Amino acid sequence: MNFLSDPxxxxxxxxxxxxAGWGLPTVLVHLISYVIGGGILATGAMLxxxxxxxxxxxxxxxxxxxxxxNRVGPYGLFQTLADMLKIFxxxxxxxxxxxxxxxxxxxxxxxxAVLMVWAVLPFAxxxxxxxxxxxxxxxxxxxxxxxxxxxxxxxxxxNKYALLGAFRAVALLISYxxxxxxxxxxxxxxxxxxxxxxxxxxxxxxxxxxxPVPALIFFISSVAEVGRSPFxxxxxxxxxxxxxxxxxxxxxxxxxxxxDFLHAFTISLIFSTIFLxxxxxxxxVQIPILGFVYYLIKTSVVYFLVVLMRGxxxxxxxxxxxxxxWKFLTPFSxxxxxxxALAAKAFPGSLRGHVLVLLSANAxxxxxxxxxxxxxxAHRKRPVVVSHRRHExxxxxxxxx
Amino acid sequence: MVDNWLYIGLFMIISAFLPAAAIxxxxxxxxxxxxxxxxxxxxxxxxxxxxxxxxxxxxYYVYALxxxxxxxxxxxxxxxxxxxxxxxxxxxxxxIIFILILLGGLFYAWRKGALEWI
Numbered sequence: 001m002n003f004l005s006d007p008x009x010x011x012x013x014x015x016x017x018x019x020a021g022w023g024l025p026t027v028l029v030h031l032i033s034y035v036i037g038g039g040i041l042a043t044g045a046m047l048x049x050x051x052x053x054x055x056x057x058x059x060x061x062x063x064x065x066x067x068x069x070n071r072v073g074p075y076g077l078f079q080t081l082a083d084m085l086k087i088f089x090x091x092x093x094x095x096x097x098x099x100x101x102x103x104x105x106x107x108x109x110x111x112x113a114v115l116m117v118w119a120v121l122p123f124a125x126x127x128x129x130x131x132x133x134x135x136x137x138x139x140x141x142x143x144x145x146x147x148x149x150x151x152x153x154x155x156x157x158x159n160k161y162a163l164l165g166a167f168r169a170v171a172l173l174i175s176y177x178x179x180x181x182x183x184x185x186x187x188x189x190x191x192x193x194x195x196x197x198x199x200x201x202x203x204x205x206x207x208x209x210x211x212p213v214p215a216l217i218f219f220i221s222s223v224a225e226v227g228r229s230p231f232x233x234x235x236x237x238x239x240x241x242x243x244x245x246x247x248x249x250x251x252x253x254x255x256x257x258x259x260d261f262l263h264a265f266t267i268s269l270i271f272s273t274i275f276l277x278x279x280x281x282x283x284x285v286q287i288p289i290l291g292f293v294y295y296l297i298k299t300s301v302v303y304f305l306v307v308l309m310r311g312x313x314x315x316x317x318x319x320x321x322x323x324x325x326w327k328f329l330t331p332f333s334x335x336x337x338x339x340x341a342l343a344a345k346a347f348p349g350s351l352r353g354h355v356l357v358l359l360s361a362n363a364x365x366x367x368x369x370x371x372x373x374x375x376x377x378a379h380r381k382r383p384v385v386v387s388h389r390r391h392e393x394x395x396x397x398x399x400x401x
Numbered sequence: 402m403v404d405n406w407l408y409i410g411l412f413m414i415i416s417a418f419l420p421a422a423a424i425x426x427x428x429x430x431x432x433x434x435x436x437x438x439x440x441x442x443x444x445x446x447x448x449x450x451x452x453x454x455x456x457x458x459x460x461y462y463v464y465a466l467x468x469x470x471x472x473x474x475x476x477x478x479x480x481x482x483x484x485x486x487x488x489x490x491x492x493x494x495x496x497i498i499f500i501l502i503l504l505g506g507l508f509y510a511w512r513k514g515a516l517e518w519i
Contacts, residue, residue, distance in 0.1 A: 042415045089427070093435070107424065108424065111420040130405045185479065241443070255423070323518075345485075345490050345493045
């Protein structure tokens with residue numbers, strides 16, 4: 001096995017050989033190589049955040065006709081490193097009367113929930129943490145730990161704003177995981193497997209070509225799940241001063257931000273795995289490192305879209321966000337599952353015919369969605385709050401007398 | 402198979418350990434000068450009044466219920482989707498009837514006003 005074309009299995013084999021050469025039992029060899037591999041993967045993900053924060057600030061800066069960070073290091077690359085150092089030596093202020101255990105667990109769990117997704121992602125044909133047979137469900141199970149972290153942080157802080165923020169954050173986040181879960185039935189139907197590696201292997205045609213509408217629904221709800229603009233209702237300066245993280249300071253506060261930025265990148269990774277063919281590309285099976293490059297390119301495109309959405313779209317109101325989920329995305333994800341199940345079963349045949357049938361199913365759902373959107377905006381009743389009565393100011397007789 | 406879950410378990414420990422270690426190191430490095438006013442609970446310009454941990458609004462409970470219905474539904478549907486390739490048209494129609502009933506439930510909750518943000 002060549003180191004240049006397939007570095008990770010090469011190193012793993014070398015390490016396993018080295019450890020076995022010392023006379024360690026097989027179980028211990030596996031355990032040690034797992035710990036080292038997982039440690040490198042998780043640390044790499046954490047360090048990637050430094051770069052992601054720089055990238056996002058730079059991109060948002062360019063969108064808003066600014067330069068972005070450009071003073072510390074070349075192109076401002078070391079800006080986040082400097083910020084990290086600063087936040088490292090900030091004081092940790094714990095509010096009095098805080099519930100210690102949830103308060104300390106909150107930031108740790110919110111990062112852990114995002115990091116754990118990385119354990120099942122296929123990075124190349126030969127390189128992945130592990131190929132779990134229920135990978136897709138594992139991602140959702142782990143994602144809901146992030147919501148647990150939010151409610152722990154809000155509850156533990158002993159602050160009313162934090163508690164209110166946590167309540168509405170969790171109410172919205174759990175709502176948005178519903179269309180995500182349902183719409184992913186469509187790729188699972190195509191692939192017949194929940195393992196992420198199988199999902200990639202089965203994509204001779206990218207699933208975004210077969211199912212663009214489910215991909216769109218998944219993209220919107222996963223961006224909402226991250227809780228960033230235009231869906232950044234989890235943190236609202238004007239309404240609930242900050243949100244669930246108001247009583248945190250120093251690196252504990254920083255951890256919530258690490259989780260946020262890493263989550264944005266992680267959903268791009270998940271999206272490109274499920275809908276954009278993951279590491280697939282010409283020559284990716286023979287030379288696995290090429291697959292890694294393809295994966296990175298696809299993910300960067302999706303990540304750029306996420307940042308672009310954040311930089312350009314206005315923020316939603318909370319009831320609008322709630323309505324979009326329950327009254328638009330959820331019914332249409334159910335409808336699209338039904339339509340795809342029928343269309344793919346009723347018209348079996350050659351791949352080209354299959355694609356045509358599925359595309360017309362997509363067009364049907366999209367037309368239905370647009371019609372529903374128009375119908376709702378035409379028939380929505382908005383309460384008009386106008387007072388036609390002029391209030392007369394009657395001087396208080398008791399005081400004037 | 403066991404190997405997979407061993408890796409997942411180890412990775413869970415690692416991914417919780419990394420932020421915990423970072424926070425611990427930062428806690429050692431950072432200054433510690435707590436005082437009464439600094440540690441008081443943040444509120445908009447006044448002392449906080451009353452308890453924080455109170456009974457919360459019932460609307461959140463309704464959201465949780467609707468969420469639970471659809472969460473369990475998708476748990477039922479995932480095995481169906483896994484076996485979709487081998488299924489006959491009849492089984493697909495059965496699943497569609499199941500989804501339609503749930504869609505009816507969603508519209509019922511909608512009409513009852515359970516999905517409004519208050």
